[in-house]
Amino acid sequence: MAITIISINDVSKSFDKQLVLKDVNLKISEGRIIGLIGPSGAGKSTVIKIILGMEVPDSGTTMIFDKKMPNRKLLGKIGYMAQTDALYEQLTGRENLKFYADMKGLTKQDAVKQIKHVAQVVDLVADLDKRAGGYSGGMKRRLSLAIALLGFNQVLILDEPTVGVDPALRKQIWSELEKLKEEGKTILVTTHVMDEAELTDEVALLLGGEIIADDTPTKLKQTYQVDSIEEVFLKAEAQQK
Amino acid sequence: MRTLMIAQRVIKELFRDKRTLVLMFLAPILILFLMKLVFSVNSQTDVNVATVNVNTSLNESLDKASHVSVSKYNQTKQAKKALNDKKVDAIINYRNNNFYVEYSNVDASKTKAIKLALNSTLLSNSAIQMRHQLQKLQLALGIPVNKAVSASKPKIYNSYVYGSSKTNFFDKIVPILMGFFVFFFVFLISGMALLNERTSGTLSRLLATPVKRSEIVFGYMLSYGMIAILQTLVIVLFTVWALNVEVVGSIFYVILINFVLALVALAFGILMSTFAKSEFQMMQFIPLVIVPQVFFSGIIPLDTMANGVKVISYILPLKYAGDALTGIIMSGDGFEQIVTPILILLGFLVILTILNVLGLKKYRKV
Numbered sequence: 001m002a003i004t005i006i007s008i009n010d011v012s013k014s015f016d017k018q019l020v021l022k023d024v025n026l027k028i029s030e031g032r033i034i035g036l037i038g039p040s041g042a043g044k045s046t047v048i049k050i051i052l053g054m055e056v057p058d059s060g061t062t063m064i065f066d067k068k069m070p071n072r073k074l075l076g077k078i079g080y081m082a083q084t085d086a087l088y089e090q091l092t093g094r095e096n097l098k099f100y101a102d103m104k105g106l107t108k109q110d111a112v113k114q115i116k117h118v119a120q121v122v123d124l125v126a127d128l129d130k131r132a133g134g135y136s137g138g139m140k141r142r143l144s145l146a147i148a149l150l151g152f153n154q155v156l157i158l159d160e161p162t163v164g165v166d167p168a169l170r171k172q173i174w175s176e177l178e179k180l181k182e183e184g185k186t187i188l189v190t191t192h193v194m195d196e197a198e199l200t201d202e203v204a205l206l207l208g209g210e211i212i213a214d215d216t217p218t219k220l221k222q223t224y225q226v227d228s229i230e231e232v233f234l235k236a237e238a239q240q241k
Numbered sequence: 242m243r244t245l246m247i248a249q250r251v252i253k254e255l256f257r258d259k260r261t262l263v264l265m266f267l268a269p270i271l272i273l274f275l276m277k278l279v280f281s282v283n284s285q286t287d288v289n290v291a292t293v294n295v296n297t298s299l300n301e302s303l304d305k306a307s308h309v310s311v312s313k314y315n316q317t318k319q320a321k322k323a324l325n326d327k328k329v330d331a332i333i334n335y336r337n338n339n340f341y342v343e344y345s346n347v348d349a350s351k352t353k354a355i356k357l358a359l360n361s362t363l364l365s366n367s368a369i370q371m372r373h374q375l376q377k378l379q380l381a382l383g384i385p386v387n388k389a390v391s392a393s394k395p396k397i398y399n400s401y402v403y404g405s406s407k408t409n410f411f412d413k414i415v416p417i418l419m420g421f422f423v424f425f426f427v428f429l430i431s432g433m434a435l436l437n438e439r440t441s442g443t444l445s446r447l448l449a450t451p452v453k454r455s456e457i458v459f460g461y462m463l464s465y466g467m468i469a470i471l472q473t474l475v476i477v478l479f480t481v482w483a484l485n486v487e488v489v490g491s492i493f494y495v496i497l498i499n500f501v502l503a504l505v506a507l508a509f510g511i512l513m514s515t516f517a518k519s520e521f522q523m524m525q526f527i528p529l530v531i532v533p534q535v536f537f538s539g540i541i542p543l544d545t546m547a548n549g550v551k552v553i554s555y556i557l558p559l560k561y562a563g564d565a566l567t568g569i570i571m572s573g574d575g576f577e578q579i580v581t582p583i584l585i586l587l588g589f590l591v592i593l594t595i596l597n598v599l600g601l602k603k604y605r606k607v
C-alpha cells in the first residue's frame with residue numbers, strides 16, 4: 001500500500017450558514033494523479049483552499065505529509081495553480097517566474113535551471129521576455145501552469161489547468177503530468193473536461209459538498225455500468241436528485 | 242529575503258506603469274504651481290465706492306485710501322443704478338448726521354475692505370478736525386502752536402519673522418499641501434496596487450507559497466517608502482527652488498516627516514483596500530478618508546473651530562504631519578519640537594501595520 005500524502009478527514013465547511021462541504025473524506029496516495037470532478041458550485045475550490053490552508057474547516061482535519069494544515073512551511077512543497085491566471089501583467093514571463101521562484105525560496109542557480117525547464121514544458125521559451133499583459137489567453141494559462149511547476153514540489157494542486165489550452169498543448173501538459181507522477185509526485189487536478197478524467201489514476205466525484213464516489217476510472221465505469229466518466233458523472237448526478 | 246523581492250517587484254511594476262508614475266510625480270507639481278498662481282494674489286482687492294451727500298474732505302480722504310476709488314453721485318437713484326450694474330461695490334449715504342452704507346456684498350472681502358477704509362477715514366478725519374480746532378483754539382488764546390500736535394504722525398516699520406510683506410495664503414498652506422499630496426497619492430496608489438493583487442488572484446497565489454504575511458506587508462512598505470522619498474524630494478525641491486517658498490528649518494526634517502507620513506498613508510491604503518471589492522469602491526474612500534483630513538489638517542485654521550469639533554483632528558494623521566511641517570518650514574522647529582508628532586505618526590503606523598498583517602488572515606489562515 002502506497003503512503004498517503006494528503007488526507008482529508010471528516011471535513012465540513014460552511015460559508016454564511018450555507019453548508020459547502022459535508023463530511024468530506026479523501027485520501028490521496030503518493031505518486032498518483034487524482035481527478036476531482038464535480039459541477040460548478042460543488043465545492044471543488046473549497047476543498048483546494050482547505051488543503052492549502054487558506055481556509056480552516058469547521059470540523060475535521062487535513063493532513064499533508066502527516067502534518068496538520070494550515071502550515072505555512074509545507075506550502076514550499078506544494079505547487080499550486082489557481083483557476084484565475086494570477087499573473088503580474090506589467091512583468092515579463094521570465095520575471096513572473098523569477099518572482100515566484102524567489103517566493104518558493106529557490107536558490108539563484110536552481111531558479112535559472114527550473115525556469116528554463118518549465119518554460120520548455122509549457123512551450124513559452126520564445127515569449128519569455130515579453131510582458132505577460134500582452135500574452136494570449138492560452139499563453140497566460142501556460143505561464144500560470146509553469147509557475148505551479150516551480151520548486152521542489154512533492155504535491156501539485158492544479159485548479160482547471162487546461163482551460164483555454166489547445167488540444168496539442170493539452171496533450172503535452174498531460175504527458176508532463178505523467179512524467180511528474182513517475183518521479184513520485186502526487187497530483188490533484190480539478191477538471192470539467194471528462195475525457196481528461198479518464199487519464200487520471202483515480203477520480204473523486206464531488207456532488208453537493210459530498211464525495212459520492214472515489215475510485216479508478218475503470219472501476220467507476222463498472223460500478224455505474226457505463227462506458228465513460230462523463231456518463232458516470234451524469235448518472236451520479238441524476239441519482240443524487 | 243522575500244521582503245526585498247516583493248519590494249523589488251512592486252517597484253518594477255510601478256515603473257512600468259507610466260501613467261501612475263506621472264500621476265505621482267507631475268500631478269503634485271502641477272497642482273502646487275496652479276495653487277501658487279491662484280493664491281499668490283497678495284489679498285489686495287480694489288473697491289469702488291459711490292457716495293451720496295458726503296462732504297468733499299471725507300470724499301477726498303476716502304479716495305486717498307489705498308485700493309479705494311470714490312465716485313460722487315448727487316442722487317441716491319443714480320448710485321443705486323451703479324450698484325445694480327456692479328459699477329460700484331457700495332453706496333455711502335450721509336443723512337441726518339449718520340452714514341448709511343449699502344453693500345453689494347457679492348464678495349465678502351470687498352465688503353470688509355470698504356468697512357475698514359470707511360472706519361479709518363472717519364477716524365483720521367475726526368482727528369484732523371480735532372487738531373484744526375485745537376490749533377484754532379490755541380491761536381485764539383494766543384498760545385504758540387504746539388509743535389507736538391502738528392508733528393507728522395509716527396510711521397510704521399514692518400518686519401517679518403517668516404517671509405516678507407509678500408507672504409500670502411499660499412505660503413501658509415504650502416507645508417500642509419506638501420504633506421497632503423504625499424498622503425493622498427501614496428494612499429490611493431498603494432491601496433489600488435494591493436486591491437489589484439486581491440482581485441487578480443495574485444495575492445492568493447502569493448499566499449500559497451511559504452511567504453509570511455508580514456513579509457508581504459513589509460515588502461509593500463519598503464517599496465512605497467522609497468517611492469515616497471523620491472516623491473517628497475521632487476515636491477520639496479520644486480516648492481523651494483521653483484516656487485521660492487522659504488524653508489526656515491531643515492529640509493531634511495521636512496523629508497523625514499513626509500517619509501513617515503507616507504508610510505502611514507501606505508498602511509492606511511492597504512487597510513482600506515481590504516474593505517473594497519473594486520477600484521470604484523476604493524475611490525469611494527476618498528470623501529470618507531481624505532476629505533476630512535484636509536479640513537482638519539490646518540489649511541482651515543483649527544483655533545477658529547469649536548472645541549468639540551477640534552477633537553476629531555487628534556485622530557487624523559495628516560494633522561500631526563501638517564503641524565510639524567508648518568513648524569519646520571515657518572518657524573524652523575528643530576528635532577525637539579517634531580519628535581512628538583513623529584512618535585504619534587509612528588504609533589499610527591504600528592497599529593495599522595499590525596491590522597494589515599492580521600487582515601491578510603482573511604486569505605490564508607497561517
